[in-house]
Amino acid sequence: MPSTKEHPAAAGRTAPAPGDTARRGDRVAALAQRHGALVALVALAAVASLSFDSFATGDNLGNIAISSSFLATVALGMTFVIVSGGIDLSVGSVFVLGGVLAAWGSQYGTVVALLLPLAVCAAIGLVNGLLVARTGLAPFIVTLASMLAARGLMLAITDEGADTFLVDPDSVFASLGQGKPLGIGTPVWITAVLFVGGAVLLRSTQFGQRVYAVGGNEQAAALMGAPVARTKISVYTLSGLLAGLAGALNAAYLASGVTILGYGMELDAIAAVVIGGTLLTGGLGYVSGSLVGVLLLKVIQNVINQIGSLDSAYQQVVSGAFLVLVVVAQTWLARRRRVG
Numbered sequence: 001m002p003s004t005k006e007h008p009a010a011a012g013r014t015a016p017a018p019g020d021t022a023r024r025g026d027r028v029a030a031l032a033q034r035h036g037a038l039v040a041l042v043a044l045a046a047v048a049s050l051s052f053d054s055f056a057t058g059d060n061l062g063n064i065a066i067s068s069s070f071l072a073t074v075a076l077g078m079t080f081v082i083v084s085g086g087i088d089l090s091v092g093s094v095f096v097l098g099g100v101l102a103a104w105g106s107q108y109g110t111v112v113a114l115l116l117p118l119a120v121c122a123a124i125g126l127v128n129g130l131l132v133a134r135t136g137l138a139p140f141i142v143t144l145a146s147m148l149a150a151r152g153l154m155l156a157i158t159d160e161g162a163d164t165f166l167v168d169p170d171s172v173f174a175s176l177g178q179g180k181p182l183g184i185g186t187p188v189w190i191t192a193v194l195f196v197g198g199a200v201l202l203r204s205t206q207f208g209q210r211v212y213a214v215g216g217n218e219q220a221a222a223l224m225g226a227p228v229a230r231t232k233i234s235v236y237t238l239s240g241l242l243a244g245l246a247g248a249l250n251a252a253y254l255a256s257g258v259t260i261l262g263y264g265m266e267l268d269a270i271a272a273v274v275i276g277g278t279l280l281t282g283g284l285g286y287v288s289g290s291l292v293g294v295l296l297l298k299v300i301q302n303v304i305n306q307i308g309s310l311d312s313a314y315q316q317v318v319s320g321a322f323l324v325l326v327v328v329a330q331t332w333l334a335r336r337r338r339v340g
Helices: 018-051 058-083 091-108 110-135 139-157 172-178 186-204 206-216 218-223 228-254 265-275 287-307 313-339
Strands: none
Touching (some): 018 313, 058 186, 058 206, 058 265, 091 110, 091 172, 091 265, 110 172, 110 228, 172 228, 186 206, 186 228, 218 228, 287 313
16 A cells, blocks of 8 residues: 655645746746846847947947937937827927927027927927827827927928028037047936936836826826826926927037938837837836837847848838837736736
């Protein structure tokens, strides 16, 4: 008759409880959702460094950082909007409008060159927020209209794009785009400070918690006493302000208000934010993830340029395919966490 005595090695060993397994699955899903883009970025950078001698050079990395800084500033504002459950399609046009206004204002000094685009672009964001929050119009429609309006205003200022306003390369304003403190471009330093401040604002303040609450469940947030309308107005104003600032810095960097920029930037910003782990449905997102998403898109673009034999259009193909994969993965992970 077989012995019923428990083997010593098995003494005290129990099977994991179903709840423990579910919690572990939850943690894994959350980590994958938040840090998946960072893993992809590190892997791509490592492969590119081994494949192309010029990739890991100081000049190339500096160029990636500078080009990323403008999109990252726009994506920072977009992060707040998407976390709140909205979308802002106007940021590309607001970006180019900010650059044109900054270049025009630079003839009157640095203060005007900065304050003019910030005031006008923040006002556009404020109008977006008021229309979304007070009238109940869909953010897609509202910001699509403001995208066209901002582009039209830029064309009116520049005589249908025929006029290009130049920035004095020796001015203080130009140094904001072309300076290199400690060998790193000034726009990169400014973007880093903005992201630190944005992370603190979103994660560690009452305003940030309201943004999450509104994006997670607007009705529940209203029942808890959260100022839903004011929160929406604030995030759209912030988005317009940051898009205008990015445009001004870009004008300082190029020493001109280039009118052909900004097309499709809103899609790049949305892609970067979503790739970084922010849910398009709102209620969940990370400022740091958006920065990683921007860097990943820019590294992909740089690698395609390194290859040389591929047309630049492949950047959009790769970015679009990558975005689809990320959205599918996010949906699956979110469902996995709910089920768990």
